[in-house]
Amino acid sequence: MSAVTAGSPKSMFDSGVLGWLRNRVFSSVPNAIISMLIVWLAVMTVPAAFDWLVTSSVVHADGTRECRAIDNGACWALIVEKHRLILFGLYPYDEQWRPLIVVGLFLALIGISCSRRFWNLSLIPIWIVGIVAIATMMWGGVLGMTFVPNERWGGLPLTLILSVFGMAFAFPLAILLALGRRSKLPVVKAICVTYIELIRGVPLISLLFMASVMFPLFLPDGMNIDKLLRAQIAIIMFAAAYQAEVIRGGLQSLPKGQYEAADALGLGYWQKTGFIILPQALRIVIPPMVNSLIAMFKDTSLVVIIGLYDLMNAAKASFVDPAWRGASMEAYVFVASIYFVFCFFMSKYSQSLEAGFARAEKR
Amino acid sequence: MSGQPMIELTNVNKWYGDFHVLTDINLKVAKGERIVICGPSGSGKSTMIRCINRLEEHQAGTIIVDGIELANDVKKIEAIRRDVGMVFQHFNLFPHLTVLENLTLAPIWVRKTPKAEAEATAMKYLERVRIPDQANKYPGQLSGGQQQRVAIARALCMNPKVMLFDEPTSALDPEMVAEVLDVMVTLAQESGVTMLCVTHEMGFARSVANRVIFMDRGQIVEENTPEEFFHNPQNERTKLFLSQILQH
Numbered sequence: 001m002s003a004v005t006a007g008s009p010k011s012m013f014d015s016g017v018l019g020w021l022r023n024r025v026f027s028s029v030p031n032a033i034i035s036m037l038i039v040w041l042a043v044m045t046v047p048a049a050f051d052w053l054v055t056s057s058v059v060h061a062d063g064t065r066e067c068r069a070i071d072n073g074a075c076w077a078l079i080v081e082k083h084r085l086i087l088f089g090l091y092p093y094d095e096q097w098r099p100l101i102v103v104g105l106f107l108a109l110i111g112i113s114c115s116r117r118f119w120n121l122s123l124i125p126i127w128i129v130g131i132v133a134i135a136t137m138m139w140g141g142v143l144g145m146t147f148v149p150n151e152r153w154g155g156l157p158l159t160l161i162l163s164v165f166g167m168a169f170a171f172p173l174a175i176l177l178a179l180g181r182r183s184k185l186p187v188v189k190a191i192c193v194t195y196i197e198l199i200r201g202v203p204l205i206s207l208l209f210m211a212s213v214m215f216p217l218f219l220p221d222g223m224n225i226d227k228l229l230r231a232q233i234a235i236i237m238f239a240a241a242y243q244a245e246v247i248r249g250g251l252q253s254l255p256k257g258q259y260e261a262a263d264a265l266g267l268g269y270w271q272k273t274g275f276i277i278l279p280q281a282l283r284i285v286i287p288p289m290v291n292s293l294i295a296m297f298k299d300t301s302l303v304v305i306i307g308l309y310d311l312m313n314a315a316k317a318s319f320v321d322p323a324w325r326g327a328s329m330e331a332y333v334f335v336a337s338i339y340f341v342f343c344f345f346m347s348k349y350s351q352s353l354e355a356g357f358a359r360a361e362k363r
Numbered sequence: 364m365s366g367q368p369m370i371e372l373t374n375v376n377k378w379y380g381d382f383h384v385l386t387d388i389n390l391k392v393a394k395g396e397r398i399v400i401c402g403p404s405g406s407g408k409s410t411m412i413r414c415i416n417r418l419e420e421h422q423a424g425t426i427i428v429d430g431i432e433l434a435n436d437v438k439k440i441e442a443i444r445r446d447v448g449m450v451f452q453h454f455n456l457f458p459h460l461t462v463l464e465n466l467t468l469a470p471i472w473v474r475k476t477p478k479a480e481a482e483a484t485a486m487k488y489l490e491r492v493r494i495p496d497q498a499n500k501y502p503g504q505l506s507g508g509q510q511q512r513v514a515i516a517r518a519l520c521m522n523p524k525v526m527l528f529d530e531p532t533s534a535l536d537p538e539m540v541a542e543v544l545d546v547m548v549t550l551a552q553e554s555g556v557t558m559l560c561v562t563h564e565m566g567f568a569r570s571v572a573n574r575v576i577f578m579d580r581g582q583i584v585e586e587n588t589p590e591e592f593f594h595n596p597q598n599e600r601t602k603l604f605l606s607q608i609l610q611h
Contacts, residue, residue: 261455265469266445279459361501
């Protein structure tokens with residue numbers, strides 16, 4: 001986009017840095033005021049933040065006290081010392097190469113699932129292999145690896161397990177719920193509406209709490225479902241209810257003519273849904289769906305309340321150590337940046353998906 | 364079977380709430396017959412042809428298509444829809460599929476035609492509607508007239524016994540009406556397919572219709588040959604309607 005106005009005589013103010021400044025930054029009095037305010041805010045905050053994060057930060061020290069004595073910036077020595085606790089939780093120290101591989105497996109699984117070349121039935125075996133490999137690495141007990149009970153899992157792998165499996169299983173369930181809610185069959189519709197409204201009406205925290213505390217009370221004696229699995233199921237159920245509503249929005253926004261054209265060709269319900277309705281409806285809802293996936297990714301940190309050591313809880317554990325007391329800010333900045341990398345990737349990926357579809361259809 | 368009409372509507376009634384859209388519709392369409400249906404807007408003409416492939420449900424009377432009576436039986440409805448092609452006012456092409464995919468989807472999945480054969484048939488019909496070069500484009504890249512011709516080809520790919528046209532030219536820019544009508548005229552003259560066409564294109568009615576039906580307020584008011592219909596209308600409402608659309 002060129003900011004040069006056609007027809008007007010060119011001067012040094014129409015192009016180059018000055019022209020850009022005049023056209024984009026000081027184009028009117030209110031704009032000039034807003035620009036100045038933003039510059040002022042940046043001047044006030046950026047250097048101070050940079051100083052804390054970089055210039056005055058301390059990387060090598062044995063504790064918070066020593067950090068503070070050296071300089072008054074961030075005490076990154078905490079991360080140097082405790083990064084394995086934050087990343088892998090209470091997983092046995094000598095076995096932590098295993099959760100590291102699991103993180104790699106997750107990244108590979110995400111990468112493959114995001115590539116449109118793999119958007120076919122081959123994803124199902126890929127995911128089965130991925131899940132088996134992840135479970136094997138985490139639990140061990142075979143191939144000479146020691147057994148690690150899942151009470152000791154933690155950190156980034158746990159966050160990825162809860163969120164990635166949460167998304168992968170919630171998505172098909174959400175599609176079925178959204179279709180069910182629009183079904184002409186009264187029983188199916190009633191079940192889906194009830195499910196969605198019940199789950200949506202309850203905070204995730206209380207759902208997790210119910211799953212971990214109340215649910216075992218209903219089970220017969222001697223039967224016990226693992227706490228991690230219960231949390232995982234609660235997250236899947238919760239995410240599915242929200243995504244179902246997002247997908248329903250997409251289904252409703254399709255013009256009636258698309259349904260009619262598919263009907264008129266004699267396509268059956270599942271053919272119509274699979275070939276015509278869902279591909280279009282899901283494209284429409286990419287932005288809100290990614291929005292809810294990002295929210296869900298961060299919501300997994302709520303498993304803190306039932307005592308799972310996910311990334312967030314492991315970060316908290318890192319500064320409980322008396323030597324590192326007071327370094328909470330550093331730990332939170334560290335995990336926040338990890339959360340940010342994943343969320344930013346999701347956001348960018350959804351943008352590229354949208355752009356890709358738009359390019360294909362309107363060239 | 365030879366004497367049996369292709370489509371038979373007997374005392375068909377339909378209401379939208381309290382509004383009586385179709386009142387005692389009786390219509391027999393013979394095999395290969397070409398019928399043009401006209402009438403003021405809101406007269407029920409679109410609703411009537413949409414009842415024939417069950418896009419709308421009628422509440423009383425019977426509709427029999429090619430010997431199958433339309434009822435709530437999904438299998439029968441799908442069977443009828445396979446043999447009844449429909450062209451819509453707003454084309455309703457599938458925007459996420461290419462032209463060729465639009466044309467082959469139903470033959471492959473509904474008729475179980477092998478893909479190569481379905482594509483060959485699709486190309487044949489694209490030639491016939493004169494846009495074989497657009498096969499790999501998406502509908503959004505085509506003009507309105509081209510899209511409607513693709514929609515006609517899509518319906519023809521199912522090799523239907525009946526073609527329903529629901530105001531196929533009324534959403535088109537004027538300069539594109541002719542190219543679509545040309546295709547429809549050729550279709551009428553070259554194939555023996557039974558056609559029901561809701562349109563106000565009186566030139567088209569004159570040149571291809573065996574019968575013209577005039578509807579008003581949910582009833583069939585008059586039906587006649589095009590010749591008689593245009594030159595010697597019987598009903599006052601028909602006369603008024605014709606004077607309104609022909610005076611320009």
